[in-house]
Amino acid sequence: MLQVGRQQLRRPEKFFQLIRQTSTKRNWLKPNGIETDLRIYNCVAKRNVPFILNNQYFVTWYTCGPTVYDSCHLGHASCYVKLDILQRILRHHFNLNIVSAMNITDIDDKIIAKSENLGKDWREVARFYEAEFWGDLKKLNVLEPNVKARVTDHIPKIINYIERILKKRLAYIGDDNSVYMDVKSVKNYGKLQNISLDDQDAGEQLEKGFKKSPMDFALWKSRKTGPTFPSPWGNGRPAWHIECSTLADMIFGDNVHIHAGGIDLRFPHHENEECQSCVYHDNKQWVNYWLHTGHLSMKGESQKMSNSLKNTITVKDMLEKYTGDDFRMACALSNYRSAMEYSDELMVMAKSNLNKFKGFRTDCLAYLSGKKTAVGLDDSAIFENLKFAQSHIDSSIRDDFNTARSITTLMDQISSISRCINAQPGSEVQTASSLDAVAAVSNYVSFILQSFGFAFVTAKEHEVNNTTEQFDLNALLEDILNTRKSIREKAVADKNDHLFKICDDLRKCLLQNGIDIRDHSKGSSWSFTKRTIEQEK
Numbered sequence: 439m440l441q442v443g444r445q446q447l448r449r450p451e452k453f454f455q456l457i458r459q460t461s462t463k464r465n466w467l468k469p470n471g472i473e474t475d476l477r478i479y480n481c482v483a484k485r486n487v488p489f490i491l492n493n494q495y496f497v498t499w500y501t502c503g504p505t506v507y508d509s510c511h512l513g514h515a516s517c518y519v520k521l522d523i524l525q526r527i528l529r530h531h532f533n534l535n536i537v538s539a540m541n542i543t544d545i546d547d548k549i550i551a552k553s554e555n556l557g558k559d560w561r562e563v564a565r566f567y568e569a570e571f572w573g574d575l576k577k578l579n580v581l582e583p584n585v586k587a588r589v590t591d592h593i594p595k596i597i598n599y600i601e602r603i604l605k606k607r608l609a610y611i612g613d614d615n616s617v618y619m620d621v622k623s624v625k626n627y628g629k630l631q632n633i634s635l636d637d638q639d640a641g642e643q644l645e646k647g648f649k650k651s652p653m654d655f656a657l658w659k660s661r662k663t664g665p666t667f668p669s670p671w672g673n674g675r676p677a678w679h680i681e682c683s684t685l686a687d688m689i690f691g692d693n694v695h696i697h698a699g700g701i702d703l704r705f706p707h708h709e710n711e712e713c714q715s716c717v718y719h720d721n722k723q724w725v726n727y728w729l730h731t732g733h734l735s736m737k738g739e740s741q742k743m744s745n746s747l748k749n750t751i752t753v754k755d756m757l758e759k760y761t762g763d764d765f766r767m768a769c770a771l772s773n774y775r776s777a778m779e780y781s782d783e784l785m786v787m788a789k790s791n792l793n794k795f796k797g798f799r800t801d802c803l804a805y806l807s808g809k810k811t812a813v814g815l816d817d818s819a820i821f822e823n824l825k826f827a828q829s830h831i832d833s834s835i836r837d838d839f840n841t842a843r844s845i846t847t848l849m850d851q852i853s854s855i856s857r858c859i860n861a862q863p864g865s866e867v868q869t870a871s872s873l874d875a876v877a878a879v880s881n882y883v884s885f886i887l888q889s890f891g892f893a894f895v896t897a898k899e900h901e902v903n904n905t906t907e908q909f910d911l912n913a914l915l916e917d918i919l920n921t922r923k924s925i926r927e928k929a930v931a932d933k934n935d936h937l938f939k940i941c942d943d944l945r946k947c948l949l950q951n952g953i954d955i956r957d958h959s960k961g962s963s964w965s966f967t968k969r970t971i972e973q974e975k
Contacts, residue, residue, distance in 0.1 A: 474489045477838060492693070499694075500698070512752075526581070538583040541686075600676075633705070680714060693719075701732055712725060729774075760789065794849065799880065812858045919961070954967040
């Protein structure tokens, strides 16, 4: 099925002739500015190209947001998590100031259909799923954009944008009173997908009488029923592609440094955005770098996860079994441009890798605090391995954000140190302290994992272990009191002063942390209390 102006239309056979490699030269234009060592895949150049900063103070980043008519599923989530990893790498690893924006499509045929099915106002439906979307991203530790822009808040700007294109005579009003882009009048159309417009007769029956060419796409869709907005061409609604162009222009102007979304958006959505934006701004290149994430599908299925195919898993359902960090690890183990197959096997592997990093962090804290000794640590070897890891991970990240290779290098880095810390002292002679070397590795591992956005690195311990459920303080204290009760009963039975002292010490410890324990004839109770200087003495 072909999507033109969000209407599902059957593709005539000749239409496939339009989507093919062409000899027309449509080159990526290298921006002027500061060249970095980072190289990013460019779909126009069809290769990795240097990442060039055309502004030394900040980098502009626009992400295509959701159409809020249903719950966010893992296909959406994988896109936003992967893009969050890339943004965090640019911020933390390259120390760049990323200014980000995202649109919310809150008026659409799907939203209207959902509202009719539910018997609710379309605005209520859109606001509900928008709030749910932001809540899901928060649970996945995805940073919100600096600017959020709802389509319905900027209808006048969209109309003005279309009027300017019409004045240039590169768009026209169709017989159905919709406004269409005259694609054949635009030079360099097809630079992202590399398509040809040579077959002018292909698909001539497609929307016959409305459009000049089957490749012409809608800027404004005329509508007589349902939610509509007034325009110079009659009541209707903005088309999908024009929404993002207008909102990105409103925020960033005539050039966007990075524009991101799923690979399914490259054509026609991003292709049409680039086309109409270049026309609007009279320039040859609107976006310097298009970033596209690969599809997510269920293991064993060839088609991507999609609401229309009813093969989705919601973020909420996934979080009942796994954590946001588990899913982030699964995404990091995949190249951001590659397709990803979701399965329990993948998530179990991701969780296993994550637990190894958590275990390494715990081992390092225990060793550095003197609670564990180590066997076989060698300062010079540790620093030599750390030097290699830093160089290898840096080159991996600079090679189109190769997070998978970076994770593998980190895993190799932590395994030998963990073995030494957890080794049982035997006949082997214990080596001199390697506190500085272990601390250096621990810091570096934490820095990289934080750069990838893993929440456990900075979260408190109870937050790490209870990502999917509320921490139950009452249950914990009841367990502590029951254990203390058993110790007291043993102390009474044996008349053991040492055990009585342990109970008293535990009570004082809890009191110092604001929890007052009261002993009674048939048990103990507790309550919160304000800590005072007298209690510390």
